Each structure stands twice: as C-alpha cells, then as structure tokens.
Amino acid sequence: MSKTIVALDFSTRKEVYEFLLKFHEPVYVKIGMELTYSFGFEIVREVKAMGHQIFLDLKLHDIPNTVKQAMKNLAKLDVDIVNLHAAGGSTMMKAAIEGLKEGAINGKRPLCIAVTQLTSTSQEAMNKELLIPGNVQDVVIDYAKLAKESGLDGVVCSVHEAKAIHEACGDDFLTVTPGIRLADDSADDQKRVATPAYAREQGCDYIVVGRSITKSADPLSTYHQIEAIMEEA
Numbered sequence: 692m693s694k695t696i697v698a699l700d701f702s703t704r705k706e707v708y709e710f711l712l713k714f715h716e717p718v719y720v721k722i723g724m725e726l727t728y729s730f731g732f733e734i735v736r737e738v739k740a741m742g743h744q745i746f747l748d749l750k751l752h753d754i755p756n757t758v759k760q761a762m763k764n765l766a767k768l769d770v771d772i773v774n775l776h777a778a779g780g781s782t783m784m785k786a787a788i789e790g791l792k793e794g795a796i797n798g799k800r801p802l803c804i805a806v807t808q809l810t811s812t813s814q815e816a817m818n819k820e821l822l823i824p825g826n827v828q829d830v831v832i833d834y835a836k837l838a839k840e841s842g843l844d845g846v847v848c849s850v851h852e853a854k855a856i857h858e859a860c861g862d863d864f865l866t867v868t869p870g871i872r873l874a875d876d877s878a879d880d881q882k883r884v885a886t887p888a889y890a891r892e893q894g895c896d897y898i899v900v901g902r903s904i905t906k907s908a909d910p911l912s913t914y915h916q917i918e919a920i921m922e923e924a
C-alpha cells in the first residue's frame with residue numbers, strides 16, 4: 692500500500708489529467724481547495740472513477756451542526772480520507788464523525804483526520820500571532836490527544852511530531868505528514884519541513900507531497916524515488 696499521498700495542487704483539469712496519465716497504476720492523491728473550488732466535486736468523482744484513492748482536503752472548521760451536515764455530504768462522495776481543524780474543538784470533531792457515519796456508503800465512512808498546527812506555522816507565529824503559548828510540539832500532541840478522544844482516526848502534523856503522537860495516542864492513530872521536501876528542494880511557504888527518509892524513521896503513516904513531485908522535471912521518477920525511501924526496512 693502506498694505511503695505517499697500526492698497533492699494535486701493544479702489550477703487546470705488538463706494539468707491534473709496529464710499528471711495522472713503518467714502513472715500506470717492507481718495512486719493515493721489529495722484533492723484540496725484549489726481544485727474543488729474551481730471544478731466542484733465533479734473532479735473528485737472523475738479522479739475516483741480512474742481508480743485512485745482520495746484524501747479530500749477541505750479542512751472544515753465551523754460550528755458543530757454545520758460541520759456535521761457538511762461531513763454527511765462529503766461521506767457520500769465515498770472518498771478515503773477527509774479532514775478538519777482540531778482547533779474547532781471536541782464537540783465539532785464528534786459532530787463530524789456523526790455526520791460521516793450518517794452519510795457513509797454501505798456502512799463504511801471515510802477516515803477523518805484533524806489538522807493540528809499547519810506545517811506552514813512556525814513556533815514564533817503560533818506564539819505571537821495565534822497567541823497559543825508553549826512549544827509547538829506540545830501543542831500538536833495536545834491537539835492530537837483531543838482528536839483521539841473525539842473519535843477521530845488520526846491527525847495531520849509535521850514529521851517532527853509524528854513519533855511523539857504515536858507514543859501518546861497509539862500506533863493505530865494515523866499520522867499524515869505534509870511539509871515534505873527532498874534535500875535540495877526549497878521550503879517555499881512551509882516551515883516545519885522534513886525529508887521522506889526522516890519521515891520513515893519517525894514512523895509517519897503517510898507523507899503528503901505536492902511540489903517536490905508535481906514541479907519535478909520527472910514527476911514519475913521522483914514519486915518512485917520517494918516511495919522507495921518510504922518502503923525501506
């Protein structure tokens with residue numbers, strides 16, 4: 692099973708299909724706000740019909756009832772993973788799971804994971820702008836515990852917190868880690884970055900990779916290079 696989720700952050704349908712046609716097997720992809728807000732859920736259905744697994748990344752954060760009803764609708768898309776912001780609190784997260792259960796197709800709901808602190812958030816920004824005191828790792832672990840208590844299946848976090856989250860929440864609690872860069876890549880807007888090799892060492896369940904693959908001169912070979920690193924014993 693693939694441990695690499697490729698972020699399809701493209702602005703046109705043409706780019707999405709040209710990219711996916713390079714692959715000769717189903718891949719795990721992430722469809723986020725950029726594609727959904729351009730093409731609606733049609734793009735989700737189309738990519739699913741091509742046989743790919745889908746993490747639908749819309750990062751819900753609203754009052755519990757709104758999130759519940761929204762999740763009910765997302766479950767009907769029969770995607771594999773959906774997400775929300777843990778900052779919405781435990782009542783919102785519990786409501787999300789209720790909604791997913793109500794909308795589940797054939798009794799199987801999508802996995803639901805909580806964004807703890809975005810990988811583009813630095814320690815300094817968390818303290819000074821978000822006004823959350825303390826160490827970013829401790830805050831992420833506390834959010835992960837809250838997500839687990841609320842019935843979620845895992846979290847989105849940076850590689851640097853994954854090991855401690857597994858220690859606190861158990862190995863079955865998923866750690867999905869963006870902010871992945873190859874050694875020579877620029878960090879761009881990401882702050883808490885790490886290489887695929889370090890992600891494997893830290894026991895991350897999945898890595899989310901966008902630009903390192905999609906902007907590579909040879910995306911297919913970069914994908915296989917990253918997958919090979921993730922599969923190493």
Ligand SMILES: O=C(O)c1cc(=O)[nH]c(=O)n1[C@@H]1O[C@H](COP(=O)(O)O)[C@@H](O)[C@H]1O
Nearest residue numbers: 698748808809810847869870899900901902
């Ligand atoms: O939920 C996410 O997927 C996510 C959470 C987070 O904390 N950081 C983060 O980068 N992401 C997403 O992961 C992808 C990372 O893209 P690259 O920085 O290009 O590899 C983007 O689609 C982000 O929206």
